[in-house]
Amino acid sequence: MPETTSEEKSSPTPPKKNGKGRSTRSRSTAKPSQTKATASKSSDKVSYKLLINADEPEECRIALLENGKVESFNVETVVQAQTKGNIYKGIITAIEPNLQAAFVDMGTGKNGFLAFGDIHPEYYCKDVGNAHWKSLNIQEVLLKGQEVLVEVVKEPTGNKGANITTYLSMPGRYVVLMPGSDSHGISRQISNEERRAKLREIVDSAKLPEEIGYIIRTASEDVTKTALMQDIRYQLNLWKEIKKKGQTEKAPALVYKEQDVVARFLRDHFTPDIEEILVDNQEVFDKINEFMELLPARQRKTKVRLHKGSKPIFNQFQVEEQIEQMYRPAVPLPSGGSIVINPTEALVAIDVNSGRTSKDKNFEKTIFLANMEAADEMARQLRLRDLGGLIVVDFIDMRDKKNIREVEKQVKNAMKKDKAKVDMSRISKFGLMQISRQRLGPPIQKGNYITCEHCQGSGMVKSVETTALALMRRIQTAAIKRQISGIHCDLPTKVAQYLLNHKRSEICEIEQRYKVDIIITGNPAMTPADGDVKFIRNS
Structure with missing residues (x-):
């Protein structure tokens, strides 16, 4: 399940500050070098600000800023509301032995795609003992017209319906409950063994039913037992309601609708590192304050303010231009170079251009600088645009092997902020790096852009x-x-x-x-x- 995977891999939140982020006042007896070092530490402080633009009913946008730079962007429109996380009671309309999959009518207009590996054995129409699904034929254990409770794990794209699973997951702020699973886990971001043992002890004391597994999320690292138990109780009550509706509703039907974009973002991404939340809608402002009141006292340091200025909130913080940049192929780099991003049917191609840096006398050094900047910006753009699948990056050729290893290291470090599953190769002799990235949602253009009626999406028209x-x-x-x-x-x-x-x-x-x-x-x-x-x- 996606929620399990992302939590196990990395924290969905901004990285925590270290001691270097704190500013210290130098003594009058400090040497000049010490004063400079202190000033440098102060300037390295990372500041997080969350902007929520919800003043228009047709669209809600959320931007997380790191020192004024957009590091995360979420948008939900009336035209393209998210279905990922929704739970439906569906009917199997077709079974495809060649695909080892079934198609399920969920009442959404497009049938969902249910792979055999995503079907819980409780839905099998005959006893198969301990046999693994790979050794079975799907047409022998499922029936056309059979009712199933499914969750959307991947949004529909183009003519394809949503990817669905019968292994449900119910994410809370601190714990993800997984009905029908017996697996138990803790986020890898919680590294303290003593704390991990304590969290397991707390969750075990909740005496969850045997058929419900769990994942303890990163946000629970410094949470109290009371807050953790409250989150578990809420999820259990929610599961009881879902199960009841699943038994009484007539298929196809929506059994549970995932929370709106603001509630999801706060649940999955909020950390005390966010110093300030600004919102331009009173209703959303009240909702955020309610969320803050549920947090432990030591996590309530974040200021929540209602934006009342005449200037739109995103314009005031120079965010609109950064958002527009996400829809353009070319992204400029600080040293004068650029990266050009071209998504295709098979893969995403990213080309690194040196720009004016190639005219510098120290060619190898400037090329290395451009590649290092490209590594950071490329990782950021992959997150912002949510580009998935195979990504091929064409770095500028470097002769020094030490520089090549440094660029690889920079890419790896930059990718640590990404919540998606990422795998990458080393830079080949041709200067190419291959990256495999899990897509978390639909393309960012969906709902905001439409196919050009002149060129039908090709970008060119006949002369x-x-x-x-x-x-x-x-x-x-x-x-x-x-x-x-x-x-x-x-x-x-x-x-x-x-x-x-x-x-x-x-x-x-x-x-x-x-x-x-x-x-x-x-x-x-x-x-x-x-x-x-x-x-x-x-x-």
Whole structure:
């Protein structure tokens, strides 16, 4: 389950400050070098600020800033509301032995894809003993029309429906409960063995039912026993309600709807490291204060303020330009270079360009600097854009093997902030690094952008000349058959003008030779890809 994977891998929250982040006042007797060192430490302090833009009912946006730079961005629109985390009572409509999967009608318009490995044995229609699902045939243990309780683990994309599972997970602030599982785990980010043992002891004292597994989340590292038990009780009561609705509702039906984007972000990403939360909506402001009151006293240091300025909240903190940058292919680097991000059907290609750094006298040093900057920015852009699958990064070629190892190390460190599962290779002799990254949600453009009606998403349209010549060939081919008496062409204005100005003699020749009337009119309302050609047959 995704929640389990991400928690086991890394913390979903900003990294905690270390001692270097604290500013210290130097004594009057300190040496100049000591004073400089102290000032440097103070300037390295990391400041986190959370901005929530919810003043418009159609859209809610959340940006986490690290020293003014966007490190995390979430958006939810009315057009594209999230379904990941929703639990449905569905009906199996088709079983595909070749795919070893079933399709489930959840009442959402698109059938969900249920892989055999995501089907709990309790749904098998016959006893299979201790046999593993890989040794079974799906058509022998499932029935068409069978009802199942499923959770969405991956949003639908394009014509594909959502990926679903019968292994449910219910994330709370401190604990993820997993009905139907017997696995128990603790986030790897909690490294203190004594604390890990104490947390296990607390959860075990809750006496969870045997059929419910759990994952103790990173946020529980310094939480009290009371808060942890309260979270568990809430999740157990929620599971009872879900189970009851699952038994009484008529399939297909929505049994549980995941919380809104603000509640999800606070639950999964909030840490006391966030110094301030600014929000521009009174209702959301009240909701955040309610959340803060549920936290242990030592985690309530974060200030929550209602933004009342005339300037939009994201504009006031220079966030809009950073968000717009996320939708552009090229991202500038501080030293003058850039990275260019091109998602394709098979993979995501990222090219590192040196820019003006290549003109520097110390070529190797400046190339190394550009690659180090690219490593940081690339990791940030992968998180912000939520790019998944295979990612190939073409770094600028370096001769020094020590520099190559340093860039690899920089990529690895930059990726530690990522909540998604990430695997990466070393830089090859061709300067390429391969990265595999788990996508956490739908593409960020979905819900905000639509496919261009002119180019249909290709980014290019045919030139006027090419379009006109293609139409000429079509007209000539139809006229040769001698089965038509007229051709009426309603075309984009520029195409019509080109034909009438540059191809008039050819058109007249076709009319005379094949005895057809050709009428061409320009329509300014048509896009370059449009064009209506009607052939009038002989009576």
